[in-house]
Amino acid sequence: MPELAEVSRIVHFIRQHLVGKTLAKVSTQNDDIVYGKAGTSASEFQKAMEGKKIVGAGQQGKYFWIAMASPPHVVMHFGMAGWLKIRNADTYYYRTDKPQDKEWPPKYWKFLLETDEDPKTEAAFVDFRRLGRIRLVDCPAEQIRKFSPLKENGPDPVADKDTVTEDWLASKLRSKKVPVKALLLDQANISGIGNWMGDEILYHARIHPEQYSNTLTDDQVKELHSALHYVCSISVDLLADSEKFPEDWLFKYRWSKGKKNASPTLPNGDKITFLTVGGRTSAVVPSVQKKTGPVSKDIKTEDDGTQNKRKRGIVPKVESDAEASEEEPKAKKAGSKKGAQPTKTADDEKKPEVDGTSAGRRRSARLKK
Numbered sequence: 001m002p003e004l005a006e007v008s009r010i011v012h013f014i015r016q017h018l019v020g021k022t023l024a025k026v027s028t029q030n031d032d033i034v035y036g037k038a039g040t041s042a043s044e045f046q047k048a049m050e051g052k053k054i055v056g057a058g059q060q061g062k063y064f065w066i067a068m069a070s071p072p073h074v075v076m077h078f079g080m081a082g083w084l085k086i087r088n089a090d091t092y093y094y095r096t097d098k099p100q101d102k103e104w105p106p107k108y109w110k111f112l113l114e115t116d117e118d119p120k121t122e123a124a125f126v127d128f129r130r131l132g133r134i135r136l137v138d139c140p141a142e143q144i145r146k147f148s149p150l151k152e153n154g155p156d157p158v159a160d161k162d163t164v165t166e167d168w169l170a171s172k173l174r175s176k177k178v179p180v181k182a183l184l185l186d187q188a189n190i191s192g193i194g195n196w197m198g199d200e201i202l203y204h205a206r207i208h209p210e211q212y213s214n215t216l217t218d219d220q221v222k223e224l225h226s227a228l229h230y231v232c233s234i235s236v237d238l239l240a241d242s243e244k245f246p247e248d249w250l251f252k253y254r255w256s257k258g259k260k261n262a263s264p265t266l267p268n269g270d271k272i273t274f275l276t277v278g279g280r281t282s283a284v285v286p287s288v289q290k291k292t293g294p295v296s297k298d299i300k301t302e303d304d305g306t307q308n309k310r311k312r313g314i315v316p317k318v319e320s321d322a323e324a325s326e327e328e329p330k331a332k333k334a335g336s337k338k339g340a341q342p343t344k345t346a347d348d349e350k351k352p353e354v355d356g357t358s359a360g361r362r363r364s365a366r367l368k369k
Helices: 004-017 042-049 141-146 166-174 180-185 195-205 218-237
Strands: 023-028 054-060 063-068 073-077 083-086 109-115 122-126 133-137 273-277 280-284
Touching (some): 004 054, 042 073, 042 109, 042 133, 054 141, 063 141, 166 218, 180 280, 195 218
Antiparallel strands (some): 023 109, 083 122, 273 280
């Protein structure tokens, strides 16, 4: 699933290719899930966008928006496999050599945008798994984050760096008794952190993902805060281009090489193991990430041989539309239980999300040609 860094990449390209231009033509394909579950329709989207000028773009975690000259504005979420393509622009964050990925209009498009300039700019929202969401938000552009679904989400560690302070993080961690990895993944706490970013942050902080959040020491909180901002800022600055990531990042070595029973290791020989924490597979380096306090009890170690065999440019096999994504959290209902699981959302499906290291997903972060 596209995370904070990958979404930042597409916002960069929207600003570069679309902001300041007027949409001469907007084409849509009806989808009662991608549009409908977000409370709008393809026809409403087309009517709201066509003929309007794009004046800005922004991001909060995994959500991003296109601001129009007048309301409503479009707020989007990629779900598991959605993306926004811009014709003749290298927007993708992973390598693809498939001829169909160069076709236009692209397969599985939900909307197509064409500007009124000559030559025109063309863009398309694509989502073959239909777990993305496209909605209209009717408010002044500068207030988008004060409306649902963004108002129910936590601060963005890059956009809201001044909010995500060490004291703020300490208070958040100690207010809950959940595995620290699960807390990081809960979008109601912090926006934008997904599976690979969560693992990277905890690796650099030298914290085990299953340790309860309220047991971290002051020094561990300090290390976690530093690692959080380091990983988020570097990956965003590099536009999720994984080939430019620092060589000492876990990301470089966590993926199996397509070999049966492969056991990933760091260059120094330290083994990378896999645990299921908060319903998600976590890559852990036990020699670095020690358990220093109580941990959750429902942890199972996964067989290294079952890990996803990731290759550059491989498009995932469609599993099921019922597989859930890490989407917007529901507003808390009165009397709801405080639990250890990440907040579920109105757009979530019945089955758990396919994990970042399980079969059937693309590699996160872009791989250049």
